[in-house]
Amino acid sequence: MNDQENLSRALQIKLSLGVIALSLPHLGYLPISLAVGMVLLWIWRMGVSLERLPAPGRWLLLLVTLGSCIYVVGHYGGVLGRDAGVALLTLMLALKLLEMRTIRDGYLTILLSFFLSISHFLFSQEIPVVLYVFAVTAYLLILLKALEFPDPESGTAGGLGLIVKIVLQGLPLVAVLFILFPRLSGPLWNLDLDGSSAVSGLDDEMSPGRISRLSQSDEVAFRVEFRSEVPATEELYWRGPVLWHTDGRTWRAEPPGARPSNGGETGKVIAEGEPVIYNLTLEPHRRTWIFALDMPIQWDDRYQATAEGNLVARSKLRDRQRYTATSVLRYRTAGLSGRDWEWGTQLPDGLSPRVKDLAQRWRSEAVSDIAVAEQALAYFRQQPFVYTLQPPPLGADPVDEFLFDTRQGFCEHYSSAFTTLMRAAGIPARVVTGYQGGERNPLARYFIVRQAQAHAWAEVWLEDRGWVRFDPTAAVAPERVRLSVDSAAVGERGEVRFRVKGDWLRQAMDQLGYGWDAVSASWNEWVLAYGPDSQRALLRRLGLDRLDWAGLGILLLVGLGVALGLAWLLSGRRATKEAYPENRIFQRFREKLAKVGVRSKPHEGPNAFQRRIAVARPDLSKSVEPIVCLYVQLHYGRPINDEETRRHLRALRVLVNRFKPKTSL
Amino acid sequence: MSSLAPGDLVRRLGLGRIHRAPAAGGSGIMLRGRSIYILPTRYGMMFGVLLLIMLVGSINYGNNMGFLLTFILTSASISSLFHTFRNLHGIYVASGRCGEFYAGEPMVYPLLLQVENQRPRPGIEVIGPVGEPQQVNVPASGLAETGVLFTGVRRGWFKPGVVRLETRYPFGLFRAWAYVELQRPCLVYPMVGPSGRTIPPAAIGPLTMEGSKNSGSDDYRGLRSWQPGDSPRMIHWKAAACETKELMSKVFGSQAAGDMWLDWDSLPELGREQRLSQLCRWVLDLTAQGIGFGLRIPGTEIDPGTGNEQKRRCLEALAKFPS
Numbered sequence: 009m010n011d012q013e014n015l016s017r018a019l020q021i022k023l024s025l026g027v028i029a030l031s032l033p034h035l036g037y038l039p040i041s042l043a044v045g046m047v048l049l050w051i052w053r054m055g056v057s058l059e060r061l062p063a064p065g066r067w068l069l070l071l072v073t074l075g076s077c078i079y080v081v082g083h084y085g086g087v088l089g090r091d092a093g094v095a096l097l098t099l100m101l102a103l104k105l106l107e108m109r110t111i112r113d114g115y116l117t118i119l120l121s122f123f124l125s126i127s128h129f130l131f132s133q134e135i136p137v138v139l140y141v142f143a144v145t146a147y148l149l150i151l152l153k154a155l156e157f158p159d160p161e162s163g164t165a166g167g168l169g170l171i172v173k174i175v176l177q178g179l180p181l182v183a184v185l186f187i188l189f190p191r192l193s194g195p196l197w198n199l200d201l202d203g204s205s206a207v208s209g210l211d212d213e214m215s216p217g218r219i220s221r222l223s224q225s226d227e228v229a230f231r232v233e234f235r236s237e238v239p240a241t242e243e244l245y246w247r248g249p250v251l252w253h254t255d256g257r258t259w260r261a262e263p264p265g266a267r268p269s270n271g272g273e274t275g276k277v278i279a280e281g282e283p284v285i286y287n288l289t290l291e292p293h294r295r296t297w298i299f300a301l302d303m304p305i306q307w308d309d310r311y312q313a314t315a316e317g318n319l320v321a322r323s324k325l326r327d328r329q330r331y332t333a334t335s336v337l338r339y340r341t342a343g344l345s346g347r348d349w350e351w352g353t354q355l356p357d358g359l360s361p362r363v364k365d366l367a368q369r370w371r372s373e374a375v376s377d378i379a380v381a382e383q384a385l386a387y388f389r390q391q392p393f394v395y396t397l398q399p400p401p402l403g404a405d406p407v408d409e410f411l412f413d414t415r416q417g418f419c420e421h422y423s424s425a426f427t428t429l430m431r432a433a434g435i436p437a438r439v440v441t442g443y444q445g446g447e448r449n450p451l452a453r454y455f456i457v458r459q460a461q462a463h464a465w466a467e468v469w470l471e472d473r474g475w476v477r478f479d480p481t482a483a484v485a486p487e488r489v490r491l492s493v494d495s496a497a498v499g500e501r502g503e504v505r506f507r508v509k510g511d512w513l514r515q516a517m518d519q520l521g522y523g524w525d526a527v528s529a530s531w532n533e534w535v536l537a538y539g540p541d542s543q544r545a546l547l548r549r550l551g552l553d554r555l556d557w558a559g560l561g562i563l564l565l566v567g568l569g570v571a572l573g574l575a576w577l578l579s580g581r582r583a584t585k586e587a588y589p590e591n592r593i594f595q596r597f598r599e600k601l602a603k604v605g606v607r608s609k610p611h612e613g614p615n616a617f618q619r620r621i622a623v624a625r626p627d628l629s630k631s632v633e634p635i636v637c638l639y640v641q642l643h644y645g646r647p648i649n650d651e652e653t654r655r656h657l658r659a660l661r662v663l664v665n666r667f668k669p670k671t672s673l
Numbered sequence: 674m675s676s677l678a679p680g681d682l683v684r685r686l687g688l689g690r691i692h693r694a695p696a697a698g699g700s701g702i703m704l705r706g707r708s709i710y711i712l713p714t715r716y717g718m719m720f721g722v723l724l725l726i727m728l729v730g731s732i733n734y735g736n737n738m739g740f741l742l743t744f745i746l747t748s749a750s751i752s753s754l755f756h757t758f759r760n761l762h763g764i765y766v767a768s769g770r771c772g773e774f775y776a777g778e779p780m781v782y783p784l785l786l787q788v789e790n791q792r793p794r795p796g797i798e799v800i801g802p803v804g805e806p807q808q809v810n811v812p813a814s815g816l817a818e819t820g821v822l823f824t825g826v827r828r829g830w831f832k833p834g835v836v837r838l839e840t841r842y843p844f845g846l847f848r849a850w851a852y853v854e855l856q857r858p859c860l861v862y863p864m865v866g867p868s869g870r871t872i873p874p875a876a877i878g879p880l881t882m883e884g885s886k887n888s889g890s891d892d893y894r895g896l897r898s899w900q901p902g903d904s905p906r907m908i909h910w911k912a913a914a915c916e917t918k919e920l921m922s923k924v925f926g927s928q929a930a931g932d933m934w935l936d937w938d939s940l941p942e943l944g945r946e947q948r949l950s951q952l953c954r955w956v957l958d959l960t961a962q963g964i965g966f967g968l969r970i971p972g973t974e975i976d977p978g979t980g981n982e983q984k985r986r987c988l989e990a991l992a993k994f995p996s
Contacts, residue, residue, distance in 0.1 A: 115719075122723060123726075126730065131736065133736070145742065153843045153844055174752045183750075185740075191732075539735060575751060592791075
């Protein structure tokens with residue numbers, strides 16, 4: 009082959025378009041300067057192809073390549089890691105396009121592009137992304153074929169037919185590989201996939217403004233399918249990180265310098281209500297929190313419980329988690345450890361006297377701890393507190409300013425103020441963050457919990473009941489826990505609206521949204537979550553219990569053998585559709601003859617062929633004659649009615665089937 | 674793709690034993706499974722490495738769409754391997770009609786590729802010992818003509834030897850090839866000798882000596898290129914005026930009586946092959962000029978005549994002259 013031959017201009021343009029289409033989704037992840045540079049390179053490439061711009065010289069190209077490599081390495085601090093790798097790959101391909109000239113360049117470009125195809129899935133495996141990437145990859149396969157075998161008549165469409173055929177023939181193989189290829193749990197090695205892109209979700213610290221930022225995100229945090237009775241929305245408190253330590257402004261999980269919390273002191277939970285069982289599918293949030301309904305009593309072995317009754321994973325979550333848990337909504341916790349007492353009554357240095365006085369007044373008025381807490385809730389209810397996403401900025405002592413001056417805030421303000429007040433009154437208290445509520449997908453049987461439903465509340469230690477949840481936000485804005493925050497409808501000035509039934513357009517959009525969410529939820533559940541566990545479960549369902557690695561290997565080989573055989577058979581199917589069925593049958597007859605060395609000549613009609621056979625192989629002429637006669641009548645004869653035609657065709661088929669010529673001696 | 678010829682690879686893999694096992698056949702050969710070899714091309718190997726990296730990446734990140742893409746590309750390439758194989762499988766290769774071949778000149782041995790079934794065969798390459806591969810598309814249930822280039826062929830019966838048929842359709846990731854050894858020979862005429870040597874008078878028959886004087890008479894027999902000494906009346910002015918740059922002389926019938934004899938013995942100073950070459954040259958020249966001639970070589974004498982048939986008979990005799 010001569011792969012030094014030049015690529016045609018049309019092919020150059022098509023290839024460039026394919027690569028550009030494949031690079032486009034990455035632009036958003038690149039630093040802006042690199043993205044702009046890349047677009048300029050593409051424009052240059054197109055300009056060269058359209059003969060509007062000069063092609064870059066060797067040295068210039070080398071210079072640009074070196075420069076951009078150094079830039080990428082500088083920007084990302086290396087080439088390892090997802091973002092740097094993808095940036096480098098996209099850039100190299102853009103540069104490769106510029107110097108692309110020969111068929112060889114075409115091959116290298118297409119092969120490299122397949123890397124680019126797969127790199128998209130490191131960022132997203134959602135249905136639209138997958139469809140887009142597969143479509144562009146198919147286009148690249150068409151071009152791969154066109155590199156050496158351009159097909160002027162059929163063009164791209166004709167190429168598509170072939171690619172579709174080849175891919176379809178391989179599908180059994182794909183299915184076998186996808187289902188049976190052994191899946192590992194956990195990575196072989198860990199390259200930092202986090203990159204620089206932040207993932208929204210709860211954090212292990214809370215300061216004013218953190219959660220309210222989340223409240224404007226419509227992203228899904230997790231989905232829940234209840235297997236027992238569905239609790240009321242206002243009872244759905246999804247427990248997340250518990251925050252103990254405050255410096256007056258920021259709340260953290262632990263005091264600075266604390267020893268890593270030991271799971272040994274797990275607070276005992278005494279159930280007092282019916283258990284609620286549910287399946288939860290948690291989107292990966294790159295932290296270790298595992299959300300569960302307040303308060304979990306049974307959970308997956310993969311997770312551990314903390315002393316606060318929370319669940320945590322052993323490592324940061326990079327994959328979607330799917331687990332079953334059981335919780336009780338009414339419960340008591342037993343025992344307050346010394347650590348809990350110490351941490352639960354910690355107050356920031358320089359707590360304002362106003363706050364201290366208020367708490368002390370309640371303390372002296374109330375007969376019990378619970379009365380103090382009730383008093384605090386009553387305070388929020390009775391004083392003119394406003395629930396808003398955009399509260400006025402707070403100064404050095406946020407709790408004091410919020411309680412007495414601004415009185416506008418979001419759940420983080422209320423929970424931190426409430427907890428501080430409790431502690432000032434000498435009652436152990438802590439802040440719990442998580443999610444509250446959930447919207448039911450009316451088209452499916454699950455609830456969606458979004459980032460917008462992030463919430464913070466307080467827990468107070470009561471002697472006879474243990475840690476008890478108090479939600480001061482609910483005292484101010486009870487609809488917050490009955491309805492969910494509508495992230496799409498946060499007013500300009502931060503006034504919060506809640507998800508209520510809107511006009512018909514809004515409802516229709518909601519329906520569409522729910523439909524799409526149901527589709528992507530099943531996609532996540534059935535396709536993307538297919539891993540070692542689901543593989544084992546599937547094999548068990550197929551009756552292939554206790555299959556070890558060797559067994560799986562043998563099964564894979566057998567499956568591959570069958571699929572390969574199928575692909576082989578399918579690849580033998582002939583391309584052309586025959587308008588005249590008799591031609592196909594007659595063709596089979598000619599092939600049978602060809603096998604014994606009697607070949608019809610290209611320009612020989614059936615009758616001439618028959619005469620030649622009669623001379624060359626007189627032994628066959630008796631069986632050949634009726635076949636040719638029938639064929640000539642069917643193909644060239646006067647049209648007869650359908651019934652007759654069918655009968656003739658059947659006869660011809662039978663004759664040809666029975667025709668078994670032997671090789672002459 | 675010159676760095677890795679399939680033959681090299683086959684030898685390197687220790688498959689030399691089956692390497693030269695061309696499908697034998699008389700006038701034609703059917704390419705069948707056992708005579709077709711298939712291996713990845715350089716790009717096929719690169720693609721394999723690429724798939725492996727993609728697989729390891731997918732395993733590492735447990736990325737199911739990564740797996741899916743890797744498996745789809747893997748299956749498509751395996752399926753393309755089958756297509757590559759089937760593109761060659763079932764092609765009937767036969768020799769075509771031999772043309773006029775002269776020793777020392779590049780010759781194209783004619784090949785016919787015929788397909789019996791409905792599968793068209795695009796991108797079939799025919800590769801001989803020299804020159805670029807010839808690419809040809811064979812239509813479904815059809816026929817394609819192509820040829821294999823040979824240089825430096827010698828006079829006499831020529832057998833093409835082993836010729837390679839190859840295809841990389843559709844993706845260029847795999848190369849399927851087969852060797853065919855065609856048995857049907859073509860006759861190669863002697864090398865055409867240098868022009869300029871005049872036909873020695875000894876070779877001209879006795880009658881011609883007189884006849885040449887009145888070469889102006891009766892029957893018009895054709896044209897030949899003008900030579901010094903031809904009378905201006907013989908020049909075909911009409912042709913000179915409108916068509917050719919060269920002057921043509923009209924040749925008239927009375928020369929029939931004076932047909933020339935091309936004689937082996939008239940060239941005693943030359944060796945065997947040179948003599949044959951010179952005779953060949955004269956045969957071609959005289960045929961072009963429309964002058965009748967006969968050929969006399971040891972063992973063969975061909976009576977005078979003109980035209981292509983005479984030329985063919987004489988050249989064949991020269992080609993078959995024992996060496």
